[in-house]
Amino acid sequence: MHRGNNMIKRHIFFWGALLVLLSVTPVWVMAQKTSMTLTPVWRPGEQLTTLTADSDFRYVDVQLQVTGNVQFWAVNIGCALSPDVLTNYVYDEIGSPPDTGDDVPMVTWGPDWGTNGTDFVPVSSVPGQGFDYDSVSGTISLRATRLGAVPSIGVNGAEYTLLLASLRLRVRDLGSVFTTRSASIKCNPIEFLDRDGRSVVKAKQAKTPDLIVRTGYTINGTALLQSANSHGGTVVTCTNLESSTPYVTGTDGNGNFSFGGSSQLIREFGAYSCVFNNPVSKFLDTEVNLALNTPTFYLLPTILKTGNVATGAGSVNDIDDADVALFTSSWVPGAVGSPYSGLDVNGDSIVNEADLAIMAGNYNPSDRPYMDGSHVLYGLATDYGGDFPNSRAYWGDPFAGAVQLYENPKSDRIFWPNMSPDGNNVVYSRLINKTGQYVLYISPTAKPKGRQITPKKGYDDDALAPAWSPDGQRIAFICSWEDQSSGYQFDEGDLCIIDATGSHLQKIATQTKVYPPAWFDNNVIVYAGTSDHPIAGCRNNLCFIDLVTNASGAVGSLLGDGDDVADMPAFGVFQEGATKTSVLFYRFDNGTTNSVVARTLAYSSGSFTPGSALTVATPSGGNDIAYYNASPMLDVMYYESTVSNNIFRTIDIFFNVDFIDNGVAGLSVADWDDEVSQHAVDGFVGNPVTVSAGGLVGQPWNGSVGGTLFHAQRATFDWVP
Missing domain, CATH: 2.120.10.30 (TolB, C-terminal domain)
Structure with missing residues (x-):
């Protein structure tokens, strides 16, 4: 397919919207006025607290991104972070078991600064640390300056975006009771200086959403009963494959289910096997394996198939020759006493061609149960x-x-x-x-x-x-x-x-x-x-x-x-x-x-x-x-x-x-x-x-x-x- 005459050749493309780079790359359009903006970005933006095991410390990164149109030589920035939720840690601390999270320093300067000690130097009251942190107020102070003949950062009169620095903090353990907290970051002062130590422009912080911190996971989803009008009654059991801990909940009339809250708070991440079982035996059990690594998880709708009318050996959770044989030998169309009685597989209290079609469509001669509902x-x-x-x-x-x-x-x-x-x-x-x-x-x-x-x-x-x-x-x-x-x-x-x-x-x-x-x-x-x-x-x-x-x-x-x-x-x-x-x-x-x-x-x-x-x-x-x-x-x-x-x-x-x-x-x-x-x-x-x-x-x-x-x-x- 070709784009037609209305499409401009792509090798004459507009650089301006694309050149927002980690390394400074200018857009050659003169700015209306000088400006510098600091944008803190939480990564991830939603986090869990630590669990009880020493090996399970959680960390959150804050990337300080700068957008502006003025070159600068040095910075002086102070940012206050919520100390009741976040804290510092000792870099590269050897623990038992080892904690890989502290292998990353609390402050990592962005790539545009160059090599520490050659192109720039960070300044702190603690020799060699490169930053100051007050654990009581949660304030981190960042000061750095270019060295000698090394060029300034940024370009005067050209819009650019760069990564100034990345901050890493440890998330405090907020306990095992279900709760949701938040952490904020507010930066002041935000000073960008030229070679003479003068402020280049009055900088500001962009609006920064709070970090959402939870004490556990939630899993939400829907389990639907094939061809049914009501979808309630299904029992959902999600088992952590490492600890073998089961978490159990049920579906409402619309088939919706949810784990979360004080009674079903999930405190473990990793691999889970979730089994869906409905007390009506005609519905097949379904299993979904999932990798739970985010605080909230939404599972696409799972459909429990119907048509399992035989109860003999080998026919408990599949639709095979035994189910077909029962349909062909006991086929009597007409009304039945209650939903799902006899050969009624769609719950409308009538046995007819619709039930036969559903059963035949779900027929699986390989004797492999329909257990895997993965999507x-x-x-x-x-x-x-x-x-x-x-x-x-x-x-x-x-x-x-x-x-x-x-x-x-x-x-x-x-x-x-x-x-x-x-x-x-x-x-x-x-x-x-x-x-x-x-x-x-x-x-x-x-x-x-x-x-x-x-x-x-x-x-x-x-x-x-x-x-x-x-x-x-x-x-x-x-x-x-x-x-x-x-x-x-x-x-x-x-x-x-x-x-x-x-x-x-x-x-x-x-x-x-x-x-x-x-x-x-x-x-x-x-x-x-x-x-x-x-x-x-x-x-x-x-x-x-x-x-x-x-x-x-x-x-x-x-x-x-x-x-x-x-x-x-x-x-x-x-x-x-x-x-x-x-x-x-x-x-x-x-x-x-x-x-x-x-x-x-x-x-x-x-x-x-x-x-x-x-x-x-x-x-x-x-x-x-x-x-x-x-x-x-x-x-x-x-x-x-x-x-x-x-x-x-x-x-x-x-x-x-x-x-x-x-x-x-x-x-x-x-x-x-x-x-x-x-x-x-x-x-x-x-x-x-x-x-x-x-x-x-x-x-x-x-x-x-x-x-x-x-x-x-x-x-x-x-x-x-």
């Missing part, structure tokens, strides 16, 4: 007519294949849906039909209705392949302009980030492939580098950038020779007891075939240390893994593409490799289930499409086609946390 967001097309398919966002059960429309963008298209860590929002790339531009939208899961967060004016880049930060405050994505694409497909772009509110848009790296980036933590992003990446080690390899220290480079030695390619990064967490280890997934191509590979990964002092490579998914013979995604629970789902005799066959079959810890210490290939399951997504059976050229297996479409140009080989999906 997947799909970005898929239902038809391929016209210039390109009408891709929509859907969510559903990855095993049963049943999906529901998440949001209908009408004439627009939706790609790369990505669920926020708390389950409350979905971000996606939306192709605007009128302009031909991809923009970022965010849509609430409770009431899907998207809003655009990339700039509506003065910004001409395409926004592709978004990914949430772990705290849900920022979104990394690929920003690509027309000369980086070929028709409807995109070959490369740059790496950008933006706050979920739509502010602080920044371009932070160049020469990236168009796959969703992956957040190692709230400040370090991993992405796939192109073959001509400016850093040699990042070429056709995974690369990273640290938003606080500005460190960047290759993610270790992942490639063996010049034919190897690593792309499509994703992260999960492997937990053994109280020990958690980050796991990096990526697609690996050796020049002949590709696979999904996993490695443990550690990050320290601006570099990564990867563990041994474990191949966890391989495609069928002659095929390639076209797209995959890893869940926070380390499950892997992928789909394959194949082109034969110039026929591209659209894909509706997906494959799952489940992660099941085999109990042996450490991570190994044996932890991933040897049995690869597959499932079809209902309603997405595509037709073969003949192409005249291009369409190499596993490669982006090159734009040279006969007839229809489509996006089926880039179908995307995302596991819900």
